Amino acid sequence: MxxxxxxxxxxxxxxxxxxxxxxxxxxxxxxxxxxxxxxxxxxxxxxxxxxxxxxSSTFDTPRDHEWPEMPRTGASRLAHGMGWPLVMAWVVLFGGYALWELWTEAENLLEQLILVGGVSGIGLLFLRVLIDRLDALKTDRYREVQK
Amino acid sequence: MVESQGLAALAGDVAGGSDQELVDQARAGRREARETLARRHRQAAYLLALQMLGNRDDAMDVAQDAMLRFFTSLGSFDRERRIQPWLFAIVRNQVRDLWRRRQRRPGERLGEAGEALTRHLVDPTANPEADLRRSELRHRVWRALAELPAAKREIVVLRDFHDLSYSDIAQVLDIPIGTVMSRLHGARRQLRARLGGERHA
Structure with missing residues (x-):
């Protein structure tokens, strides 16, 4: 060699x-x-x-039908952009209402503790995802491009 | 003359017009132009992701996200530049995001995923038995590439598989063009040393 x-x-x-x-x-x-x-x-x-x-290497590649359709038109992109905020707003409003109902309906301390524990767990998981996303956003070279 | 799969993917579908024309039409909201651009470039994005990740499903996710991001940033894309380096930079970014989410260091080798990568190799010749030695060499080369750190693997893959020019590679990797040749040579030397070590073993 x-x-x-x-x-x-x-x-x-x-x-x-x-x-x-x-x-x-x-x-x-x-x-x-x-x-x-x-x-x-x-x-x-x-x-x-x-x-x-x-x-000269060749790899197998996905067939056409395996690719999802791209968001295409302005209306489609608008729908894509608005869809998630609307879903989030619905989750917050509906979830808040449901939690309030459960809290007021709780008959003893144990039920209240179960409720608080569940909500805290889901909240922490959500917070972790949010922190990861924000960290990823900070190091994204294309963040300016997307604005 | 050997034609790479990356190059062949671009050479196909010339009927849809040039990339510049399609970008203009896509910006104007023409759905067919977006579809043609997607069909033309998504396989190369997938292949780069596969070569960096070694996993088909992950590569598909990354390629889809990269195409989506490409189209959402089309408004600020400089139409005088080539699409592929821009798209590959997005793919590279997506791959790094995935590693970060999985708490993997970007310098890591593919390991078992490298073996999986070679399983996606197909023999392009009509008579695979007659070309057995070349086919074996291809498998050995991709196994050795999978063992290289990601930064070395990506520059070899960009140049030798996807046939990017030095200036395009500089754009994808965000490094000065003068650095490309030395980094590429270092990666090729390491790759050759791995192949030599494997042969002697």
Missing amino acids: PEQCGRTFDEVLLSGYLDDALVQGDEQRVRVHLEDCATCRTLVEELAAVREATM
């Missing part, structure tokens, strides 16, 4: 040479070096073989 050839030559250029991404002067330099350096010639050949194997 060839290692560094040890000459005054920037080996990184070999990848640029392989990708045809060098300026003319650098490409000429690599050509001249390769004529004289068996170590780098072997390296280029091995890298080219691995590159060819990667490039």
